[in-house]
Amino acid sequence: MIPFRLQKVxxxxxxxxxxxxxxxxxxxxxxxxxxxxxxxxRPERLVDINALxxxxxxxxxxxxxxxxxxxxxxxxxxxxxxRLQPLIAEALIEGASPQLRNVASIGGNLxxxxxxxxxxxxxxxxxxxVPGSGCAAIGGVNVGHAILGAxxxxxxxxxxxxxxxxxxxxxxxxxRGPAGERSFPVxxxxxxxxxxxxxxxxxxxxxxxxxVRVPHDASARHARYLKVRDRSSYEFALVSVAxxxxxxxxxxxxxxxxxxxxxxxxxxxRASEQALVGRAPDxxxxxxxxxxxxxxxxxxxxxxxKAELLPRTMVRALEMTREVV
Amino acid sequence: xxxxxxxxxxRHDAHxxxxxxxxxxxxxxxxxxxxxxxxxxxxxxxxxxxAAIDAVLPAHVQLTINGQTRSVDIDPRQSVLDVLREVLGxxxxxxxxxxxxxxxxxxxxxxxxxxxxxxxxxxxxxxSITTIEGLAQNDRLHPLQAAFVDHEAFQCGYxxxxxxxxxxxxxxxxxxxxxxxxxxxMSGNICRCGAYPGIAAAVAEAAGRKEA
Numbered sequence: 086m087i088p089f090r091l092q093k094v095x096x097x098x099x100x101x102x103x104x105x106x107x108x109x110x111x112x113x114x115x116x117x118x119x120x121x122x123x124x125x126x127r128p129e130r131l132v133d134i135n136a137l138x139x140x141x142x143x144x145x146x147x148x149x150x151x152x153x154x155x156x157x158x159x160x161x162x163x164x165x166x167x168r169l170q171p172l173i174a175e176a177l178i179e180g181a182s183p184q185l186r187n188v189a190s191i192g193g194n195l196x197x198x199x200x201x202x203x204x205x206x207x208x209x210x211x212x213x214x215v216p217g218s219g220c221a222a223i224g225g226v227n228v229g230h231a232i233l234g235a236x237x238x239x240x241x242x243x244x245x246x247x248x249x250x251x252x253x254x255x256x257x258x259x260x261r262g263p264a265g266e267r268s269f270p271v272x273x274x275x276x277x278x279x280x281x282x283x284x285x286x287x288x289x290x291x292x293x294x295x296x297v298r299v300p301h302d303a304s305a306r307h308a309r310y311l312k313v314r315d316r317s318s319y320e321f322a323l324v325s326v327a328x329x330x331x332x333x334x335x336x337x338x339x340x341x342x343x344x345x346x347x348x349x350x351x352x353x354x355r356a357s358e359q360a361l362v363g364r365a366p367d368x369x370x371x372x373x374x375x376x377x378x379x380x381x382x383x384x385x386x387x388x389x390x391k392a393e394l395l396p397r398t399m400v401r402a403l404e405m406t407r408e409v410v
Numbered sequence: 411x412x413x414x415x416x417x418x419x420x421r422h423d424a425h426x427x428x429x430x431x432x433x434x435x436x437x438x439x440x441x442x443x444x445x446x447x448x449x450x451x452x453x454x455x456x457x458x459x460x461a462a463i464d465a466v467l468p469a470h471v472q473l474t475i476n477g478q479t480r481s482v483d484i485d486p487r488q489s490v491l492d493v494l495r496e497v498l499g500x501x502x503x504x505x506x507x508x509x510x511x512x513x514x515x516x517x518x519x520x521x522x523x524x525x526x527x528x529x530x531x532x533x534x535x536x537x538s539i540t541t542i543e544g545l546a547q548n549d550r551l552h553p554l555q556a557a558f559v560d561h562e563a564f565q566c567g568y569x570x571x572x573x574x575x576x577x578x579x580x581x582x583x584x585x586x587x588x589x590x591x592x593x594x595x596m597s598g599n600i601c602r603c604g605a606y607p608g609i610a611a612a613v614a615e616a617a618g619r620k621e622a
Contacts, residue, residue, distance in 0.1 A: 187523060
């Protein structure tokens with residue numbers, strides 16, 4: 086780890102000023118400290134934002150509002166989360182380990198870096214780590230990589246489970262920075278790699294995530310997160326699917342679906358959603374819709390299995406939404 | 411960073427003479443402490459490309475560890491784990507992967523189980539930390555320690571302090587209602603000997619004792 090200066094701030098104004106001066110925000114630090122130790126990340130100034138009043142979970146009407154500094158474990162166990170958006174609790178619990186969830190913040194979870202092994206391998210080319218150096222994964226070991234949204238420069242997946250649920254639920258993120266405050270869909274927080282994979286999110290310099298807002302929807306009660314991985318817990322997804330269905334009189338009125346482990350960002354499955362609306366919630370409809378999840382998919386040498394696993398996982402996740410009592 | 415000379419009790423130069431007079435643990439404690447100090451010349455720190463940084467001075471933190479308040483000067487880069495082991499000599503907490511993947515370094519910070527290898531000590535000024543050394547009351551083991559013995563919940567023992575601290579957190583959180591529940595909520599602690607059945611049984615028994 087290279088030497089750095091640690092600055093603790095108590096107000097958002099101080100935090101943003103410190104970040105403008107070149108500081109990097111740190112909250113739980115569960116990704117950043119690890120990558121700093123590996124010298125993949127080399128910040129010279131850290132801004133400790135844990136004292137800012139950005140924790141907590143509240144509701145506004147039926148909207149769930151999650152503070153950026155709320156911890157994963159706290160959000161997963163909160164009665165409002167469980168009552169209004171059980172999908173979020175389920176996705177959170179499927180991510181990381183209890184020790185990490187006790188520390189990792191919601192804002193940090195969204196901004197965590199990719200888990201591509203070459204990102205951490207300092208002697209391998211990686212366009213995220215060293216722009217223009219090349220991508221070792223595309224011609225190398227890419228079993229865990231994306232089949233959707235990859236470019237010739239990067240195919241790393243976004244590792245957050247929470248983000249998959251938030252994208253399915255049309256959650257928005259509220260951010261504050263030198264130019265003031267703005268809100269936008271969580272989905273738009275993440276960039277496609279294109280020719281600039283080192284740019285992973287759309288925050289402006291010194292912008293700080295304040296909170297995440299999850300609108301209420303009739304499908305919220307019948308929502309599940311299914312994560313398929315190499316072991317049954319504490320592992321990143323090979324494929325995951327967040328699915329929510331609102332069914333009325335035997336007809337699907339609303340479908341919300343997003344997938345993790347398959348895209349270079351959490352991937353909203355709009356074609357599959359559209360294929361479900363107006364149909365009966367049965368296996369045939371689910372299978373037909375799930376085939377649409379592969380629109381535009383381009384497997385690499387080692388991840389072709391995801392083109393089979395994704396639709397199967399989606400079908401099962403959709404069935405699970407019907408099993409919620 | 412320069413590595414300590416290999417500890418070889420068969421050698422008879424002055425260096426190994428010193429070493430053989432010390433326990434193995436003491437030897438590593440002293441050499442690693444000296445090296446970590448040498449690696450951190452206060453006020454003279456530089457980045458790899460040579461740019462001086464103005465204020466990489468030792469940070470001062472106060473930590474309450476197992477009920478005792480300690481004031482320590484640390485480098486901002488030091489983890490809670492390294493402060494426990496190398497500054498304070500509390501070597502019960504183990505360094506496994508040092509990257510947040512294995513759970514061996516689990517301690518309780520302000521009552522919650524966390525990974526001490528990913529916690530920067532400088533960000534924990536004023537924190538209250540419980541380590542494996544803080545569990546037994548004199549000769550009386552903590553109920554979960556006793557259950558680990560009863561169920562032979564370890565083989566080599568290296569992951570055990572982290573397993574026990576994590577198990578205490580797991581029980582306190584209410585996630586020890588069944589063996590399946592325990593296995594899921596203890597999955598952040600890896601045991602390469604594969605003592606999982608004993609670990610799950612020990613946590614289940616201690617959880618039951620607590621409720622009784």
